[in-house]
Amino acid sequence: MADMSPIKNPMPEQAPELRNKNFFEVALGYSAEAAMKEATRCLNCKNKPCITGCPVNVRIPEFIRKTAEGEFEEAYEIITSTNALPAVCGRVCPQESQCEGKCVRGLKGEPVAIGRLERFIADFHRASARKDIKPATKKPEQNGHRVAVVGSGPAGLSCAGDLARIGYAVTVFEAFHKAGGVLVYGIPEFRLPKEIVQSEIANLEEMGVTIVTNAVVGRAMSVDELFEEGYEAVFIGTGAGLPQFLNIPGENLLGVYSANEYLTRINLMKAYLPEYDTPLRQSKRIAVVGGGNVAMDAARCAKRMGADEVYIVYRRSMDELPARKEEVHHAQEEGIIFKLLNNPEAVLGDEKGYVKGLECLKMELGEPDESGRRRPVEVKGSNFVLEVDTVIIAIGTSPNPLIKSTTEGLETNKKGCIIADGQAATSRKGVFAGGDAVTGAATVILAMGAGKTAAQSIDAYLKSK
Amino acid sequence: MYRIISKRVLNKAETTLEMVVEAPLVARKCLAGQFIIFRVDEYGERVPLTIADYNREKGTVTIMFQPVGRSTQMLAELNAGDSILDFVGPLGKPTHLEGLKRVAVVGGGVGCAIAYPVAKAMHAKGIEVDMIAGFRNIDIVMLEDEMRKNSTNLYITTDDGSYGERGFVTDRLKQLIESGRNYDEVVAIGPGMMMKFVSLTTKPYGIKTVVSLNPIMIDGTGMCGGCRVSVGGETKFACVDGPEFDGHLVDWDELIRRGAFYKNEETEQREHVCHLTGGVRRG
Numbered sequence: 001m002a003d004m005s006p007i008k009n010p011m012p013e014q015a016p017e018l019r020n021k022n023f024f025e026v027a028l029g030y031s032a033e034a035a036m037k038e039a040t041r042c043l044n045c046k047n048k049p050c051i052t053g054c055p056v057n058v059r060i061p062e063f064i065r066k067t068a069e070g071e072f073e074e075a076y077e078i079i080t081s082t083n084a085l086p087a088v089c090g091r092v093c094p095q096e097s098q099c100e101g102k103c104v105r106g107l108k109g110e111p112v113a114i115g116r117l118e119r120f121i122a123d124f125h126r127a128s129a130r131k132d133i134k135p136a137t138k139k140p141e142q143n144g145h146r147v148a149v150v151g152s153g154p155a156g157l158s159c160a161g162d163l164a165r166i167g168y169a170v171t172v173f174e175a176f177h178k179a180g181g182v183l184v185y186g187i188p189e190f191r192l193p194k195e196i197v198q199s200e201i202a203n204l205e206e207m208g209v210t211i212v213t214n215a216v217v218g219r220a221m222s223v224d225e226l227f228e229e230g231y232e233a234v235f236i237g238t239g240a241g242l243p244q245f246l247n248i249p250g251e252n253l254l255g256v257y258s259a260n261e262y263l264t265r266i267n268l269m270k271a272y273l274p275e276y277d278t279p280l281r282q283s284k285r286i287a288v289v290g291g292g293n294v295a296m297d298a299a300r301c302a303k304r305m306g307a308d309e310v311y312i313v314y315r316r317s318m319d320e321l322p323a324r325k326e327e328v329h330h331a332q333e334e335g336i337i338f339k340l341l342n343n344p345e346a347v348l349g350d351e352k353g354y355v356k357g358l359e360c361l362k363m364e365l366g367e368p369d370e371s372g373r374r375r376p377v378e379v380k381g382s383n384f385v386l387e388v389d390t391v392i393i394a395i396g397t398s399p400n401p402l403i404k405s406t407t408e409g410l411e412t413n414k415k416g417c418i419i420a421d422g423q424a425a426t427s428r429k430g431v432f433a434g435g436d437a438v439t440g441a442a443t444v445i446l447a448m449g450a451g452k453t454a455a456q457s458i459d460a461y462l463k464s465k
Numbered sequence: 466m467y468r469i470i471s472k473r474v475l476n477k478a479e480t481t482l483e484m485v486v487e488a489p490l491v492a493r494k495c496l497a498g499q500f501i502i503f504r505v506d507e508y509g510e511r512v513p514l515t516i517a518d519y520n521r522e523k524g525t526v527t528i529m530f531q532p533v534g535r536s537t538q539m540l541a542e543l544n545a546g547d548s549i550l551d552f553v554g555p556l557g558k559p560t561h562l563e564g565l566k567r568v569a570v571v572g573g574g575v576g577c578a579i580a581y582p583v584a585k586a587m588h589a590k591g592i593e594v595d596m597i598a599g600f601r602n603i604d605i606v607m608l609e610d611e612m613r614k615n616s617t618n619l620y621i622t623t624d625d626g627s628y629g630e631r632g633f634v635t636d637r638l639k640q641l642i643e644s645g646r647n648y649d650e651v652v653a654i655g656p657g658m659m660m661k662f663v664s665l666t667t668k669p670y671g672i673k674t675v676v677s678l679n680p681i682m683i684d685g686t687g688m689c690g691g692c693r694v695s696v697g698g699e700t701k702f703a704c705v706d707g708p709e710f711d712g713h714l715v716d717w718d719e720l721i722r723r724g725a726f727y728k729n730e731e732t733e734q735r736e737h738v739c740h741l742t743g744g745v746r747r748g
Contacts, residue, residue, distance in 0.1 A: 175686050177504055177511075177551040185688075214553035216686060220490045241688040245700065252693055252700065252719055254726050261689035269510070269683070276508045277535050279730035353722040400687055402705065 153181020
């Protein structure tokens, strides 16, 4: 009999006033008891709408049933048959608009906590694998075909994992010194511990995936040269790494960072650990411009790095904030100050060129625009200066042009996104693409879904050759 | 890991070092004007250095550097046989070599390490190269034989006259221009201040002036935007749009300011290092 409680079993969290001073994970995860209890909230309904909400079609009711029975390793097998990175997805997927958004329990009360359960199962497996309770992942039988994957973010890793699982020899090329893409340089430790990313990547390597770091495709070698070297298909999952700026006066003053740079210094280059040499400005008052998940990550990092006041400066209102509700809520709890309906006009500097303020203009909401959101309209003469010593620009990113500019015949759209069809095929034969490189900045799970689709297409393409 | 094949000191004052590093992926395709990013160990920064030379057959890349910051000091502590953890490249666009007949290549101090391979690439292409190399004094003069071999004429200047001609590179450059050398292009590589003044020197003559910038950056592929520089009123990323730009259009004061952004943090770090022994150690 299903547990008919209208609310999710709570997941313990670090207290806000404690966690905004450290980089340990905010959410602490379910105990086995809590997970089994939550799992019994699933009605195991016939239509399984949750699965249709999942970009990688995890067989959700099946793994939840096994969880309720305490068969955690079997639950893990079910999840990983379609999802290469469950510990990551359990933490950073926007479940409220995907699987949980479709859950029938959500019609009356809260949906089943699918994300928390996925996280629990993945963490349980990792903890027991460490203790060698379970034998290591078996290396699949090789089919002798080689595939190159460019970029080791969520799209590339999921594509590589799926191909390796069916016997392809996959090499992943990563420009940075560490694999993981946005999972290691972008998403902070307190939302996604890097140890988890490394362990998911280690699983792929055990399956036979080769990862080559410090390899910039488009410079050290072109896509065409990958084919010359014997790779029979290439997947491009290079993400959307190019930061956008506001193009307002003062943006090159000392103390203006792109969110990419600020987050990379902290997450990849570990500026928060004293033994690392990575320099970062010791800021007292920081304005983060933007309202997405990246802006929330940057603001919450800034607070943890010791800033007294951290502002989110966003030109629309709370209702239009594109960030996940949970992230906004966490940011508010941690003391981030939301300066909504404010548009930055200029960054102001002192005589030495350091940031001393952000001049803003107040906005009010007018009629809805083409995106359906109410358009912000300037309030004339409402200029004011927010006194800050650091400004972080988090208004979005676009795809990196490096591959496009060095691969003849690879078509892109006006925004620089690689054009790929529903099967991830590009305008170049044998070249597939997916993730943010195709869609522009989106989510981890959509990128993983695209990587998965590409893996199927690559398999079909190579079998038909 | 990237093995250091050899290491040598380039000048009497021992302020500039040369290392030949095994990096086949970089050596395979790199060209003059491009750069690499190295990271000595897990705790180190990512630091860009222009490629000074390469050997495609041996798969090696040569770098030259001055141990001034924490990471370059750590690098200087390594010897032949040791390894560098990360070494990625080639990054940036190569030097433009087409359609040139006569060029002045101007190097300032350690900048000569970067100017010399540019001169070499041009000279090898049959371009007439006047190489002007400026140093503070005789103790830091370096690469004289290499520069002489790879240029049509070599002019060495020192600020105090202790070697070569007394004066600045801009004095010599101006004399050469005035004497009627019709340069298609001037290439200036060195400290920001020196490149700024070379650009100011050539501007009245309308000679195209190319400078190679080396701002603070992390990834070198256009991702962090830390290396942004104002060129002709537009923001460019030195790592992917450069590192070479039109010196007449660069906002020099902004560039020099941005280059010194972390000076305070660097000083603190150095104090940590030199605490007891004066050596560079970690932990």
